Amino acid sequence: MRWIIFVVIYVVLDIYAYQAFKTVTRHTWIYYIYLLLSLGALAFLLYQFNVESGDRSWAGPRGYAVGIFLAFFAPKLILFLMMFGEDLVRLVIGGIRKLVSSNSSEAAIPSRRKFISQIALGIAAIPFASLLYGMVQGRYNFKVLKYTLHFDDLPDAFDGYKVTQISDIHSGSFDNPEKIKYGIDLLNEQESDVVLFTGDLVNNKASEMDHWKEIFGKIEAKDGVYSVLGNHDYGDYVQWESSEAKRANLADLKKVHGEMGWNLLLNEHRFVERDGQRIALVGVENWGIGGFKQAGDLDRAAAGVEEKDFKILLSHDPSYWQEKIKSDPKKYHLTLSGHTHGMQFGIEIPGWFKWSPVQYRYENWAGIYEEFGRYINVNRGFGYLAYPGRVGIWPEISVIELKKGPKPA
Structure with a gap:
């Protein structure tokens, strides 16, 4: 009907x-x-x-x-x-x-x-x-978007630290290896200190990465590559022959991260140290409003992280930032999210105008936002889903440089 x-x-x-x-x-x-x-x-x-x-x-x-x-x-x-x-x-x-x-x-x-x-x-x-x-053309029109963020309490050893973020790869949608290699080469050209991936490696199944592991395994950074899971990574949007098959798929997907040399953070954290100083990389599993999976546990992920530590948080769905992260007493300096894709459709004039229908669903949907001196960057996504293209909202590689000191007037 x-x-x-x-x-x-x-x-x-x-x-x-x-x-x-x-x-x-x-x-x-x-x-x-x-x-x-x-x-x-x-x-x-x-x-x-x-x-x-x-x-x-x-x-x-x-x-x-x-x-x-x-x-x-x-x-x-x-x-x-x-x-x-x-x-x-x-x-x-x-x-x-x-x-x-x-x-x-x-x-x-x-x-x-x-x-x-x-x-x-x-x-x-x-x-x-x-x-x-x-x-x-639009779906592979990769753009490098650069930001500089200032923090008074950034450890001196990390002044100028460069973070590259990608999100929402959705490898099951790809059909052009040369274009994807170009995107990865563009990422590596940034020569970042660390690369952070914020979820949705696949559309549904771990097997979608079979033809792409080698390409994405070439991502390089001085301090490594860290990643978290997105809502699509759990296999919730496909019918499985059994619950065991679904669990096996998730286990296989987690292995893929390791096979590519990525450090998958499952409600846990790692410290990056330089000259006796450190910053914390905290990764939560997916947590989202509106019926999306809520496996993220911020308190568990940050157990052992001190309030004084400078913290970068990976959280696939930006709604978690509004619900808990931005007001958490541990103070998460920078949160990195994805999920929205900017709806893969919109109008952007950098520095002047930004619009997409997805803004009526998500308060934070693309780019940098600040509240209470805490930041979130919502990456527009590396890949695409459903509609096999992008109009006005291009696939993104975010490069964020951390600087010590107050924000310039």
């Missing part, structure tokens, strides 16, 4: 989109090409989600089905809103004419205006082209 309602809505939107094309041009072959492509996108989506079998995430053909469908659906929605709005105006004008005119021909509802359809099609072309671009 849900699919029937979905198809009905799609067809209604298609009718209005067809009206826009019909108003603008009289060439019938254009209508037929449009209908063929539109129905083809719908059929591809229905096939992938209702005919194809197997436990698969929204990757491969299924991911492309989602992407192509969105590329058609978003413009249709714009066309519907504009064309339906014009219909309401036409009905009002027709009603007024009928009331004030005795001539039936003068009381007719006015016909569609060509320029309205032209404007609607022009506006609708923007998301259509953007979503296609996001699939072809």
Whole structure:
């Protein structure tokens, strides 16, 4: 029934989109090409989600089905809103004419205006082209975003310490090894002191990393690579033949971190020492609001860490920062999160403007935020999920330099 309602809505939107094309041009072959492509996108989506079998995430053909469908659906929605709005105006004008005119021909509802359809099609072309671009180029358009944060209580030995963060790899979605190698080379070029990964290595299964372990195992940093689990890493979004199989998958995923030379922190911490001084790297398992897994235990992870220690916390879901971390008496100087992906869609003008629909779900969704002198960086993610692309919110490598002393005025 849900699919029937979905198809009905799609067809209604298609009718209005067809009206826009019909108003603008009289060439019938254009209508037929449009209908063929539109129905083809719908059929591809229905096939992938209702005919194809197997436990698969929204990757491969299924991911492309989602992407192509969105590329058609978003413009249709714009066309519907504009064309339906014009219909309401036409009905009002027709009603007024009928009331004030005795001539039936003068009381007719006015016909569609060509320029309205032209404007609607022009506006609708923007998301259509953007979503296609996001699939072809945007998903591997890696960006290095650099920040400098100042702390009065940073140990002197760590003044200038460089932290690189990546998050949300979602390896099951990848299909281009050369592009991923480029992203890893870009990361290594930062020559950071430590690399921190904040969860979602896979979409669902540890086996998704089989073809990518070698590439990600090449990540290098002076003080090593540390990691935590994200909500997708637990295998909660796929049907398993048994609970034992699910537990085995999680055990295999934890082994993958070690095989790549990463130090997986499972509600625990490590100290990094320099010249007799130290900072604490604290890693919690996933904890999120809104039905997401809540395995994170901050108190357990920081047992043995002193309040005076400078602390960097890895927590996949930024909602944990709002719920507990930012107000914790142990004072976590810098929290690193991911999870939101910036919704893989939005508009950013660095230093001026930042918007994505995900901001209505998460208070901290991309970039650096500060409260009570404590910081969180929400990484936009290295990979992608479901929609196989990115528009305006590009895959990110965060580089954060820690500086001793007050923030410059």
